[in-house]
Amino acid sequence: MTTEHAADHAADIDKHVKQYIAVFVALMALTIITVAISRLHLPVAEAVTIALIVAVIKGSLVALVFMHLISEQKLIYAVLALTVAFFVVLLFVPSLTHFDGFWVH
Amino acid sequence: MEIPYTVEVRRDTGLTNGKIGIWLFLASEVMLFGALFASYILIRTGMPVWPRGDSILNVPLATINTIVLISSSVTMVMAWASLKRNQFGRFRLYLGSTVLLGGVFLVIKYFEYSHKFENGLFPRTSNFLALYFTLTGLHMLHVIGGMTVNAYLWGPGAKLWKTNPEWFANRVENSGLFWHFVDLVWIFLFPTLYLL
Amino acid sequence: MSQTTGTVAAPGAHVPHDAHHEELGFLRKYVFSTDHKVIGIQYAVTGLLFLFFGFSLMMLMRYQLAYPGSAFPLLGKLLGESRMPGGIMLPDFYNELGAMHGTIMVFLGVVPLAVGGFGNFVVPLQIGAPDMAFPRLNMASYQCFFLGGVTMLVSFLVPGGAAQSGWTSYAPLSVIASQGQTFWLIGMIFLITSSLLGAVNFITTIIQLRAKGLTFMRFPFFVWAQFVTSFLLLLAFPPLEAAGIMQLMDRVAGTSFFLPSGLVVSGQALSNAGGGNPLLWQHLFWFLAHPEVYVLILPAMGIVAEIIANNTRKPLWGYKPMVYSLGFLGFMSFIVWAHHMFMTGMGTAMAAFFQTTTMIISIPSVVILTALILSLWGGSIRYNTPMLFALGFLPMFGIGGLTGLPLGLNVSDIPLHDTYYVIAHFHYVVAPGTIFGLFAGIYYWYPKATGRKMNETLGKIHFWGSLICMNVIFFPMFKLGLAGVSRRLFDGGASYAFAQPVLHLNVISSWGAWIMAIFQLAFIWNFFWSIRNGEKCGDNPWEATTIEWAAPSPPPHGNFIAAPQAYRGPYEYSVPGAAKGFQPQFEA
Numbered sequence: 110m111t112t113e114h115a116a117d118h119a120a121d122i123d124k125h126v127k128q129y130i131a132v133f134v135a136l137m138a139l140t141i142i143t144v145a146i147s148r149l150h151l152p153v154a155e156a157v158t159i160a161l162i163v164a165v166i167k168g169s170l171v172a173l174v175f176m177h178l179i180s181e182q183k184l185i186y187a188v189l190a191l192t193v194a195f196f197v198v199l200l201f202v203p204s205l206t207h208f209d210g211f212w213v214h
Numbered sequence: 215m216e217i218p219y220t221v222e223v224r225r226d227t228g229l230t231n232g233k234i235g236i237w238l239f240l241a242s243e244v245m246l247f248g249a250l251f252a253s254y255i256l257i258r259t260g261m262p263v264w265p266r267g268d269s270i271l272n273v274p275l276a277t278i279n280t281i282v283l284i285s286s287s288v289t290m291v292m293a294w295a296s297l298k299r300n301q302f303g304r305f306r307l308y309l310g311s312t313v314l315l316g317g318v319f320l321v322i323k324y325f326e327y328s329h330k331f332e333n334g335l336f337p338r339t340s341n342f343l344a345l346y347f348t349l350t351g352l353h354m355l356h357v358i359g360g361m362t363v364n365a366y367l368w369g370p371g372a373k374l375w376k377t378n379p380e381w382f383a384n385r386v387e388n389s390g391l392f393w394h395f396v397d398l399v400w401i402f403l404f405p406t407l408y409l410l
Numbered sequence: 411m412s413q414t415t416g417t418v419a420a421p422g423a424h425v426p427h428d429a430h431h432e433e434l435g436f437l438r439k440y441v442f443s444t445d446h447k448v449i450g451i452q453y454a455v456t457g458l459l460f461l462f463f464g465f466s467l468m469m470l471m472r473y474q475l476a477y478p479g480s481a482f483p484l485l486g487k488l489l490g491e492s493r494m495p496g497g498i499m500l501p502d503f504y505n506e507l508g509a510m511h512g513t514i515m516v517f518l519g520v521v522p523l524a525v526g527g528f529g530n531f532v533v534p535l536q537i538g539a540p541d542m543a544f545p546r547l548n549m550a551s552y553q554c555f556f557l558g559g560v561t562m563l564v565s566f567l568v569p570g571g572a573a574q575s576g577w578t579s580y581a582p583l584s585v586i587a588s589q590g591q592t593f594w595l596i597g598m599i600f601l602i603t604s605s606l607l608g609a610v611n612f613i614t615t616i617i618q619l620r621a622k623g624l625t626f627m628r629f630p631f632f633v634w635a636q637f638v639t640s641f642l643l644l645l646a647f648p649p650l651e652a653a654g655i656m657q658l659m660d661r662v663a664g665t666s667f668f669l670p671s672g673l674v675v676s677g678q679a680l681s682n683a684g685g686g687n688p689l690l691w692q693h694l695f696w697f698l699a700h701p702e703v704y705v706l707i708l709p710a711m712g713i714v715a716e717i718i719a720n721n722t723r724k725p726l727w728g729y730k731p732m733v734y735s736l737g738f739l740g741f742m743s744f745i746v747w748a749h750h751m752f753m754t755g756m757g758t759a760m761a762a763f764f765q766t767t768t769m770i771i772s773i774p775s776v777v778i779l780t781a782l783i784l785s786l787w788g789g790s791i792r793y794n795t796p797m798l799f800a801l802g803f804l805p806m807f808g809i810g811g812l813t814g815l816p817l818g819l820n821v822s823d824i825p826l827h828d829t830y831y832v833i834a835h836f837h838y839v840v841a842p843g844t845i846f847g848l849f850a851g852i853y854y855w856y857p858k859a860t861g862r863k864m865n866e867t868l869g870k871i872h873f874w875g876s877l878i879c880m881n882v883i884f885f886p887m888f889k890l891g892l893a894g895v896s897r898r899l900f901d902g903g904a905s906y907a908f909a910q911p912v913l914h915l916n917v918i919s920s921w922g923a924w925i926m927a928i929f930q931l932a933f934i935w936n937f938f939w940s941i942r943n944g945e946k947c948g949d950n951p952w953e954a955t956t957i958e959w960a961a962p963s964p965p966p967h968g969n970f971i972a973a974p975q976a977y978r979g980p981y982e983y984s985v986p987g988a989a990k991g992f993q994p995q996f997e998a
Contacts, residue, residue, distance in 0.1 A: 137281065140284065144273065147405070147410075160410055167401045168401050168402065171284075175390075175394045182229050184228075189241065191641070191645070193244075196245060196248045198744060199249060199697060200251060202745075203689075204255050204256050206689075207757075208760075215540050219619070245646075245648035246648035246652050249652035249694055250652050252649075252694075256687055257690065337659060337663045347663075348655065
């Protein structure tokens with residue numbers, strides 16, 4: 110009886126567990142980093158950019174490792190690609206439609 | 215009558231029904247929270263002044279909460295890994311910890327919210343607070359939902375381990391996917407609301 | 411067990427208790443069923459009831475529009491002094507009827523019938539599956555829909571009446587509106603949940619439970635249509651759910667997501683914080699509502715395609731371009747929404763963007779319609795009732811689609827926006843468009859569901875009467891709109907000087923509506939009478955090629971005696987050199 114991961118034998122699970130711990134440490138570190146940077150009170154544009162970059166890294170680690178996305182099937186990737194495309198549209202187009210100047214401080 | 219591919223994968227897709235189902239549901243959740251983030255962007259860029267998150271909200275508490283949720287994600291995936299290693303006892307420990315950590319998150323949020331209310335800070339006070347309460351409130355509902363499913367899998371639902379361990383492991387994995395998503399949303403919510 | 415299931419038995423898989431063949435009680439069989447056929451019929455019947463109710467609301471409104479300020483005969487007094495004092499409709503009540511007509515027709519009528527009804531009943535059969543992937547989730551979907559419907563109906567009874575800010579519930583009016591609006595929001599949350607759960611079920615089922623040999627490019631076009639529709643529901647509804655939550659917060663918790671600063675209502679400044687944006691509501695609403703209109707049309711296109719192939723005894727012309735068009739249409743539908751917002755003061759760049767995407771999205775629609783029309787060429791056409799409705803769909807959808815073009819262009823939209831022209835455009839697509847497709851589907855699949863055919867004579871009366879009346883109702887509205895008469899006016903434009911020369915058109919439309927109601931009686935009578943008295947038929951009365959016709963009529967629990975397999979494409983009619991005039995997909 111096959112499941113989606115060829116890696117569901119004990120040895121592979123061990124490898125995965127090591128990855129989980131490594132990601133956990135990385136996430137903790139990135140959390141501390143993002144809070145520390147926020148204390149610098151950077152100007153809005155820079156603050157947003159850096160915070161977003163850190164968040165995307167953290168999010169990607171959770172998605173790729175904890176959620177096993179890195180070894181998922183093509184179908185799931187396809188659904189997510191479509192979703193991300195519409196997500197980006199939803200996030201930015203409403204504001205762009207009424208963009209009449211600069212981002213506000 | 216049996217529905218195929220509840221436990222074993224379909225060969226050409228490599229997936230079980232439940233796995234596809236949960237990812238589709240998560241896709242819809244991305245759009246749900248996406249709409250709220252889009253609202254945040256539109257409202258904030260439309261205001262001449264916008265307070266810094268740390269001037270109103272409790273960053274240390276929220277940082278603890280971030281650590282709590284990330285830890286709960288680790289325990290969640292370890293719970294599934296334990297099942298894959300046939301360690302039911304360890305599974306119980308890890309899943310139990312996940313639920314407990316979720317409880318800790320809720321308790322901290324309770325303190326945060328009540329502190330706001332005691333100081334006359336309500337959703338209606340400002341748009342910043344309206345977004346804060348709505349975004350974290352909806353997120354909290356998802357935490358509660360995830361905890362409920364996990365509690366069921368820890369308790370009465372665990373009976374399935376005896377009769378169909380693979381199906382049970384799949385269910386734990388799928389519940390885990392939802393739980394990781396809840397963590398993912400918080401990873402973006404935290405800097406957006408508290409740090410910027 | 412007498413029925414076997416899908417293509418792979420799962421060794422060691424746990425068989426759920428409710429799948430054993432103990433006799434289920436009445437409640438478990440017909441009320442709390444997890445069988446997709448029962449759920450499909452529940453959706454269909456509930457949807458039809460709501461369609462009739464929504465139509466009745468409009469018939470009431472049409473009296474006010476034809477004879478503004480006149481007392482509605484007989485029934486007028488029954489509705490009470492707060493709504494129709496002396497039988498004369500109050501403007502607020504007109505608004506209530508208008509908002510609920512739209513809401514009920516779209517969310518409680520058409521979508522539940524088209525997706526919940528036809529999708530649930532037909533799709534598992536057409537792909538050769540024993541049921542949906544998640545039968546209990548399916549039941550939950552119907553129950554959410556039911557609760558949403560009840561909430562919407564109950565809202566008519568609360569103080570201040572039902573929602574009355576249009577089906578679009580624009581802020582700030584909707585935020586300050588009476589209690590009924592809160593019920594509308596709660597009702598919508600139930601309905602959205604129902605659709606989301608349903609979408610997950612459909613997509614998973616279509617991908618995973620299709621029969622052996624049924625590759626994607628061998629799907630009946632109807633399955634493709636439901637597949638794309640489900641993605642639209644899955645990804646477009648959540649933003650409206652978020653918006654609904656925010657509007658609830660505005661109404662109940664006093665927030666200002668959609669309330670701008672300095673808003674004054676009836677001379678009194680609102681005490682809210684302000685700083686909100688009414689346009690935010692519009693963006694989130696239309697982000698859903700535009701894909702929603704494709705949710706309304708796609709299943710109908712799917713039904714029409716099936717019936718045309720079957721009744722021309724030919725394969726569909728251009729199956730592949732049609733499928734690619736479906737996918738492209740679905741994708742594009744997410745990036746055109748602000749063509750509903752051209753008049754909100756957006757910059758020229760974004761207006762150009764949305765105008766362009768809107769023009770582009772008309773291309774796949776034209777491809778599909780053209781392919782359906784070309785499918786008729788050289789066919790041996792059988793003019794039964796399903797085919798008549800399918801044929802009627804084609805020019806009606808053509809008119810609806812073409813009249814959408816000036817609305818999609820920014821500049822020509824300026825005089826047409828929010829006029830009766832818009833009402834005519836979208837009703838052409840949904841009413842003699844989608845609803846004709848749905849009627850066609852009912853006449854077509856009724857034999858599969860009941861083992862009997864509906865009466866052909868009554869069907870033809872229903873068709874011709876409806877076709878003529880639909881055009882009598884909606885065609886004059888183009889003229890009304892071009893003359894500048896706005897929509898949602900409780901007197902149909904009577905108080906405007908410029909509208910005087912076209913007001914008589916309101917009378918024509920109203921009589922068209924009332925006469926159309928009479929023709930629907932032929933359908934209603936036929937629907938119920940044929941259950942016991944219709945001409946009995948076998949598994950495949952239409953001599954069709956798709957897999958649902960392999961099942962008995964009606965299909966038992968588990969659908970097929972033996973797991974079906976697909977051996978060829980879906981429309982192998984009139985194959986040269988074949989022994990029979992058609993080669994079913996499921997025959998070896």
